[in-house]
Amino acid sequence: MAGLEVKNISKTFHIQARPTEGVLSHVISAIEGRGxxxxxxxxxxxxxxxxxxxxxxxxxxxxxxxxxxxxIIAGIYRQDKGIVHAPGRVVYLSGFNIGLQNxxxxxxxxxxxxxxxxxxxxxxxxxxxxxxxFSGLKDFLDTKIYQFSSGMVARLGFSSIISxxxxxxxxxxxxxxxxxxxxxxxxxxxxxxxxxxxxxSGAAVIMVSHDMKPIQKYCSxxxxxxxxxxxxxxxxxxxxxxxxxxxx
Numbered sequence: 001m002a003g004l005e006v007k008n009i010s011k012t013f014h015i016q017a018r019p020t021e022g023v024l025s026h027v028i029s030a031i032e033g034r035g036x037x038x039x040x041x042x043x044x045x046x047x048x049x050x051x052x053x054x055x056x057x058x059x060x061x062x063x064x065x066x067x068x069x070x071x072i073i074a075g076i077y078r079q080d081k082g083i084v085h086a087p088g089r090v091v092y093l094s095g096f097n098i099g100l101q102n103x104x105x106x107x108x109x110x111x112x113x114x115x116x117x118x119x120x121x122x123x124x125x126x127x128x129x130x131x132x133x134f135s136g137l138k139d140f141l142d143t144k145i146y147q148f149s150s151g152m153v154a155r156l157g158f159s160s161i162i163s164x165x166x167x168x169x170x171x172x173x174x175x176x177x178x179x180x181x182x183x184x185x186x187x188x189x190x191x192x193x194x195x196x197x198x199x200x201s202g203a204a205v206i207m208v209s210h211d212m213k214p215i216q217k218y219c220s221x222x223x224x225x226x227x228x229x230x231x232x233x234x235x236x237x238x239x240x241x242x243x244x245x246x247x248x
Contacts, residue, residue: 019225
């Protein structure tokens with residue numbers, strides 16, 4: 001199976017001033033010669049590859065382009081230049097509360113999340129009991145989730161998403177700040193064990209995190225993004241040292 005290849009990716013957003021930004025904003029824009037719009041270069045000529053079974057890390061400060069890059073790989077954003085070669089099924093995870101509706105019960109939300117992820121009702125039904133068992137929320141199946149605590153919502157979201165993603169057997173997995181699953185300490189340990197199992201599945205895994213511990217523990221290679229460019233690439237400890245040295 002071929003892995004993921006990202007070649008010479010560039011992305012610029014065109015930002016438009018809103019009428020509510022006031023006269024001063026428009027005056028500054030006029031002085032700078034950009035009118036009511038300006039360009040924000042987020043990614044500039046990014047290239048890397050990730051083999052099947054490899055966990056590849058992307059780190060950097062807020063606004064450096066990490067999430068934008070994952071969304072381009074996932075097909076959510078379109079790049080201005082460059083090529084993404086991602087054979088097979090790509091799954092992008094940026095949190096585990098996807099699709100959850102406060103006015104629906106836990107039972108209804110499980111089927112809703114399954115449908116959002118492209119599963120048929122009978123496929124959701126096949127995993128339903130496992131989801132409930134792992135979440136530890138069996139007594140709340142017919143409770144609307146606006147009555148749940150934040151930890152209970154995290155349990156439900158994680159249990160649903162991770163079960164459905166495993167069902168899809170992805171070839172490329174994009175993890176955008178998802179290893180802190182929420183919930184109590186015991187559930188976090190169980191959730192991390194699930195994620196480790198997931199990462200051993202043979203998929204090419206791209207991990208974005210501000211927490212350097214999982215980056216160092218799981219990744220074989222890491223890139224550091226700075227101002228939309230690759231500032232460093234190599235072994236986790238080396239790139240993390242570079243990142244923390246410049247951030248200090």
